[in-house]
Amino acid sequence: METVMSYFMLNPAFYIFAGLAVILAIFMITMPNPVYSAIFLVLTFFCISVIYITLEAEFIAAIQVLVYTGAIMVLFLFVIMLLNLGRDADLVEHSGPMKYISIIVAFAILIQIGLAAKVTVNIxxxxxxxxxxxxxxGNTEAIAGLLFSDYxxxxxxxxxxxxxxxxxxxxxxxxxSE
Amino acid sequence: MEVIIPDTNMAAIMPQIILTIGACVVLLLSVFAHSTRKYLGYLSALTCIAALANTFMIWDINQTVFAGMITINAYSNAFNMIILISATLITLVTHDAVDDHKVGEFFSIVLISTLGMMIMASSQNLLVIFLGLEILSIGLYVLIGMNRARIHSLEAALKYFLLGAFASGFFLYGISLTYGTTGSFDLVKISRYLQANNMLGDPLMLSALAMLLIGFGFKVALVPFHMWSPDVYQGAPAPITGFIATAPKAAAFAAFARVFVEAFAPLHIDWSTILYWICIITMITGNLLALIQTDIKRMLAFSSIAHAGYIIMAILAGPKLADSNPGLSANSIVFYVMVYSLMNLTAFSIIYIFESREGRNLKVENFAGFGAKYPMLSVGMTIAMLSLAGIPLTGGFIAKLQIFSAAIDAGYVGLTIVAVITALISVYYYLNVLVKMYFSEPEEPLEDVEVSKATSLALMLSSAGIIVLGVLPSLMMKLM
Structure with a gap:
């Protein structure tokens, strides 16, 4: 535990980008316009790839940007724009009290897992x-080796x-019709 | 860096290879040889039978291959057998049910989905279990929503897809927390780690258990994760409902039991408390809500929720019986899932035959007068219903008996009492169908119904199977 904590302490970048990723993810799900949502998701993916870099997993970071941010999200945006939803496409939910109950439950789960990660002594x-x-x-060699042997x-x-x-x-x- | 190639024993995964090749051949034939489209259903059934035969050939090899990714032993082969039997019967029943221009895709998706289930049932690696789960789920989403003309199918597909993806997220989170705590995806290594270190009540491990429980609970439709199942069962075309109700549940229970009984056995105190209550509310809710259903497919959906509750009893009992009677829990799960699959396949195939004639969903009261008009189909339905109710001389009775005796051996007497009471309640709604069939007059005269040879063969095999397992259960026990 000590070693892990001190390793993270040496990386303030991890905390900054992890926090940023959470904030951007919240923005992503609260935006009424799907295009904004998609763009915030792109930014979230960028933050996550920075987290991979702070963990010295450069290959996964690169793949994260190339595949998710590059290919998948661009495709997403294309589809949203091709659907031509117009200005009325704002996604407004009318879910009533269930919405607030689920927010409370989600926070309860978040706190539970957060505490679990904090008090756990066994890594x-x-x-x-x-x-x-x-x-x-080297990063790429390790992944390649595993991919073609164990995995x-x-x-x-x-x-x-x-x-x-x-x-x-x-x-x-x-x-x-055929 | 040195790369060590692991043991790649192709013989051990031959049934899976056969299914993959079969799926590709079916797909290509439908594109390049239009005249073969009529026979693709039979070809898929043959592929499943070949894989089944191959499963019997490798029954006893007891090997772990591909660096611990796949374990072939009697346990996984028994589940693979159930899955392949279900797939064979479903392909026989649906061989002429699909629009001509979709038939190739339909059967290749059925075969690939079956492959996913086999992977899930034979793996001892959480990563591979997840991949198998995704293959089977994505296949099912497509199969449900394939008929876009039916708005109910689309609704069912979308509901299943959204909730299924959500549940997969939980499952994946559970896997990652397990990996973070124990340092491995491999169930054997996880088990070894948990035995060596006391992880009881470890908060991170508890979170992982909860997440995995939600993921599996969704797949096997335990209360309170069952909301999708009545809508999906009702909306999907009946043979696909029969498929969803049987083979994927067999796969999910195989993995469920493997993960919780084998790997997480040292944490039994942690997860058994929550699973105990889930089991009780599943049995009660499933059976009580089935009582008030008018749509026959919704009724069977709630009945299969209740049956999932019974199987959970054996999973609960598993770790407690590990010393005294190690095979009992696994054997009773296999037997129950086998019988459960046969009786649901029979029921749903017969419902499908009537439904395709009527062109709409059937209510229980629509079965009035069927006994006199369609004697053979009614006998099949009767066998299925009696077995679902657990009447002696059917497989359903022996299956329940084994589960209950396993639970009592493990000391779950209260749970067994609840199970017996709910099973008695369930007799009412199963027999209600029979009463309608034999003792009610139809409102309008019934038309003739045509049953193809392949379908009647499938029905005969499955209803014969139910009786044989009820009279001679030792046949199945010998395999284990």
Whole structure:
């Protein structure tokens, strides 16, 4: 615990960007306009990628920016704009008292997990790749090595997931006539 | 850096490979060979049967392959068998049910979804379990919403998708907290870590358990995470409802039991308290709400919620029986899920036959006079309903008996009393269907209904299965 805390203390960047990510995420879900929401989500992803950098996981940080911010979010914005929702597209919820109850419950869960992380003394076993070893062999090499050895099976399974996603998207959006 | 290639035993995952190849072949045939489209349902059924045969061939190998990602043993193979039997019967029933231009996609999604379930049932790695869960869920979202002309299907698909994605988020959060606490995704390593270190009441681990419980609770529809299930069961086309009600639940229970009974057994005191109460309210809510349903699919939805509650009893009992009678809990879960799948498949297939004739959802009272008009189908429905109610000489009776004896052995007497009382309540609404069928006169004369050969074969197999498991349960026990 001590070592983890002091490691984080040396990284004020972590706290700044973690806090920023939370604030931007709140903005993202409270914006009535979907385009603003999407842009705040992009900014949240940027903050998260900075957190990866503070943890010395440069490869994941780069992928985070390239894939999420670059590809997926741009696609999101495209879809929102192509749908041509106009000014009436403001998403206003009329959910009544349930909304406030769920906010209270969400905060209760947040506090519970926050306290749990604070009082927990056990940080578990270190994985196979502690930061010293990563520094020695390099980020990308470690991920590549794992992806094609231990994680070969999930890696292949993920490709089936993508195939299924493609078939599903096509069949849902397919026109009725051939 | 040295890369060590793990044990890649292809024989151990051969059933999964067969399903993948089958899915691709079905998809390609539907695109490039239009004349084969009529037979794609049979081809998918054959693929499932081939995978099933292969599962029997590797039944006893008891191996962990791919660096601990996949474990093949009698337990996982038993669940794979249930999943593949369900998939075979569903492909037989639906072989002529799909629009011609969607048939290839439909069956390949069914096969890939089945693959996802098998992955979920055979994995001992939380990451792979999650991937399997996502494959099966995404497949089901598409299958439910595929018929865009039916507004109810779309509503069901959207509801299932949004809630399912939300529940997946909880599940994933639970996995990440587990990883953060124990340092591994591997259930065996997690179990070893929890045995070596006293983690009882550890707040982070408690949060992880709660999140995982929510994720699994959603998938198997435990109260209070059951809200999606009646709407989805009602909105989806009946054979797909039959599929959702059986195979994914088998997969989810396989993973549920594996995670909680095997990996989190040292934390039994922590999670059993909450699961105990979830189990009680699931059994009570499911059975009481089923009583007041008029739509038959909604009624069966609440009935399957109640059945999930019974299976939870065996999961609760699992860690307590680990020393005295280690196989009892797992065996009773497998047996229950097997019988549960067969009886739900029978019921939903018959509902589907009538529904496709009527072109609308059936109410319980619509079954009036069916007994005289459709004797064979009514016998199938009768067997399914009697078994769901747990009447002796059907599989449902033996299944309940085993679960209850496991629970009593583990000391859950109060829980068993609640279960018996709710099971007695449930007899009313199951028998109500039979009373309508045999002792009521139809309001308008009933038209003839055509049942294809493949469908009647599937129905005969599944209802015969229910009886055989009820009369000779030892057949199934021998496999375990």
């Amino acid at each position: 578990g076993e270190k994985g196979m790749f502690p930061i010293e070893k990563i520094r020695e062999i 070969l099976y999930p890696f292949e399974i993920a490709s089936i997931l993508l195939l299924l996603g493609m078939i599903g998207a096509i069949i849902i959006s397919k026109k009725r």
